[in-house]
Amino acid sequence: CNCSNSLKPGCVLNIFSYIYIMKCFSSFLRIPEDWTRVGRVDPAEELELTFALKQQNVNLLEETLRWVSDPDSAQYGKYLTLEEVASLVRPSELTHKVVRHWLHSHGITNCLTVRTEDFLQCTMTAEVAEKLLPGSRFNRYIRDGQSLVRSSAPYSVHDDVHQHLDFVGGLHRFPPKGQDLRKEQKSSKEGIHLGVTPVILRTRYNLTAADVGTAQNNSQAVAQFLEQYYHPADLAEFMSLFGGSFQHLSQVDRVVGTQGGGKAGIEASLDIEYIMSTGANVSTWVFTNPGRHESQEPFLQWMLLLSNMSDLPWVHTISYGDDEDSLSTAYMMRINTEFMKAGIRGISLLFASGDSGAGCRHLGKEQNSFRPSFPASSPYVTTVGGTSFKNPYKVTYEVTDYISGGGFSNVFKMPDYQVSAVEGYLKTVAAKLPPQSYYNVSGRAYPDMAALSDNYWVVINRVPVPWVSGTSASTPVVGGMLSLVNDHRLLKGLPTLGFLNPRLYKLKGQALFDVTEGCHLGCLDEQVQGQGFCAAPSWDPVTGWGTPNYPALLAALLSE
Ligand SMILES: *[C@@H]1O[C@H](CO)[C@@H](O)[C@H](O)[C@H]1NC(C)=O
Ligand SMILES: *[C@@H]1O[C@H](CO)[C@@H](O)[C@H](O)[C@H]1NC(C)=O
Ligand SMILES: *[C@@H]1O[C@H](CO)[C@@H](O)[C@H](O)[C@H]1NC(C)=O
Numbered sequence: 001c002n003c004s005n006s007l008k009p010g011c012v013l014n015i016f017s018y019i020y021i022m023k024c025f026s027s028f029l030r031i032p033e034d035w036t037r038v039g040r041v042d043p044a045e046e047l048e049l050t051f052a053l054k055q056q057n058v059n060l061l062e063e064t065l066r067w068v069s070d071p072d073s074a075q076y077g078k079y080l081t082l083e084e085v086a087s088l089v090r091p092s093e094l095t096h097k098v099v100r101h102w103l104h105s106h107g108i109t110n111c112l113t114v115r116t117e118d119f120l121q122c123t124m125t126a127e128v129a130e131k132l133l134p135g136s137r138f139n140r141y142i143r144d145g146q147s148l149v150r151s152s153a154p155y156s157v158h159d160d161v162h163q164h165l166d167f168v169g170g171l172h173r174f175p176p177k178g179q180d181l182r183k184e185q186k187s188s189k190e191g192i193h194l195g196v197t198p199v200i201l202r203t204r205y206n207l208t209a210a211d212v213g214t215a216q217n218n219s220q221a222v223a224q225f226l227e228q229y230y231h232p233a234d235l236a237e238f239m240s241l242f243g244g245s246f247q248h249l250s251q252v253d254r255v256v257g258t259q260g261g262g263k264a265g266i267e268a269s270l271d272i273e274y275i276m277s278t279g280a281n282v283s284t285w286v287f288t289n290p291g292r293h294e295s296q297e298p299f300l301q302w303m304l305l306l307s308n309m310s311d312l313p314w315v316h317t318i319s320y321g322d323d324e325d326s327l328s329t330a331y332m333m334r335i336n337t338e339f340m341k342a343g344i345r346g347i348s349l350l351f352a353s354g355d356s357g358a359g360c361r362h363l364g365k366e367q368n369s370f371r372p373s374f375p376a377s378s379p380y381v382t383t384v385g386g387t388s389f390k391n392p393y394k395v396t397y398e399v400t401d402y403i404s405g406g407g408f409s410n411v412f413k414m415p416d417y418q419v420s421a422v423e424g425y426l427k428t429v430a431a432k433l434p435p436q437s438y439y440n441v442s443g444r445a446y447p448d449m450a451a452l453s454d455n456y457w458v459v460i461n462r463v464p465v466p467w468v469s470g471t472s473a474s475t476p477v478v479g480g481m482l483s484l485v486n487d488h489r490l491l492k493g494l495p496t497l498g499f500l501n502p503r504l505y506k507l508k509g510q511a512l513f514d515v516t517e518g519c520h521l522g523c524l525d526e527q528v529q530g531q532g533f534c535a536a537p538s539w540d541p542v543t544g545w546g547t548p549n550y551p552a553l554l555a556a557l558l559s560e
């Protein structure tokens, strides 16, 4: 196995083109520059590794998800329970036997599983881990006071076991920086600042005081990673300052996971304060994952929780993402399957589209391409972009927020539900498209929709803070409104919205405000001069179909 080539940080090696008895796993090994290696870990140090076991019937899962999410299908809304999902995807007896035997033969017996039996999470010492996964070398890395343990080298797994695993978590992936929430003061020529508050959002999206949740078993959630915590006191203060005259809750109903101590994070505060402003009076949960072990990956941990809880909120909003090119295809494919497992249960997953527009990747001298972000680029989540008010001093119409993430995946094929929308866009703007070498027209295009992402007020550590911006803001805003739609559906005895995209694209923009002005960021080079794609009538890879006009959207999504 020739993995040692990739020991240099930044070196990318596609090992699946070799057939050897031992197979290397991480086709990508990139240690982000902002993490510093401190040294080797003590051989006796405990690590926690996550083994993603090969599932069964993934094609059937995908097909079934298509049926249950298509409003024109007789199967629409016939969601599966967690038990039913488990019996569909549960790994074969052989897979279990081979993997367990392999672990036992290294003395590893301290493993937890999930209800779908497709993940194993095992604790072992670094010494044992390095024997189990030849090639791996565990080191400690630090960044801004955060410390974690990862392998500096690729690992291999014997071929007999390799074919039963999708990946091993806890070795290579570093947490991304998080969506950099901008905090900047835009020129305020008239000295009047109209920051976005719940009242502004509710006015813009046409929510009345009566548009609040009332159903007993409706609920929504935000998931936090990267050492982000919210403070209950901040939420209470936010609601008392900005809660206006609509009925809302000022407390989270359930925190899943352990909230860390210390200061509140701006990201966590933003998410929770705003999902509870549009999804007002809807029971709200927070999933929080500081990581019990330095080897744990919080995002993966959250995915495991979804497979281990039968009773989950219906809408989850997540502001988290990584460059597609920094992750292995095997990992993204498997996480995508995890999203399908949620969708088929009637759960809606909303991801922020990112804050770097089309992004930019330097491929070589004067050679660049756009840089898609995952999970935003997954075909099985609803991705939310960002807008600004055309006139920042008035609640007028919206234009593109130039940071709004969008573009085309290089990993996931374009799903059927969006083919005609994307073709329409490519045709309409053909003359003004960036050069084809910058993006991949056959990939999943995103975002799907958008909302305001500029100039929010947030209360953090008891202080109201203005000028907070990013698609991390627009995502919970849309999530809260989908929760209100679910609320009406539940009251009528209808199934929840689940995976929304097939239905959303069939609306062809009906019930949404079509954002048609402005372009987002791209590469700063001669060919594209800092510009990615531009908004256009109907769907576009900057703001998707546009922003929600709540009463119209409710009407459109309330039948069946
Ligand atoms: C999943 O939940 C069960 C209890 O329902 C628990 O025993 C198990 O440890 C959980 N798995 C993980 C990975 O936390
Ligand atoms: C808020 O939700 C609860 C159910 O969780 C409901 O009983 C109550 O009527 C709702 N409040 C309003 C003003 O609709
Ligand atoms: C373009 O995307 C397709 C899948 O949508 C993929 O198979 C192909 O490798 C991608 N091309 C590049 C250059 O990344």
Ligand SMILES: *[C@@H]1O[C@H](CO)[C@@H](O)[C@H](O)[C@H]1NC(C)=O
Binding pocket: 204, 205, 206, 512, 513, 547, 548, 549, 550
């Ligand atoms: C809200 O309603 C007004 C009046 O009908 C309309 O002009 C506006 O576009 C609506 N908002 C959105 C986001 O569609």
Ligand SMILES: CC(=O)N[C@H]1CO[C@H](CO)[C@@H](O)[C@@H]1O
Binding pocket: 216, 217, 218, 219, 283, 311, 312, 313, 314
């Ligand atoms: C997801 C959710 O909120 N589920 C709740 C539905 O109602 C039952 C009974 O009140 C609760 O136990 C669940 O937590």
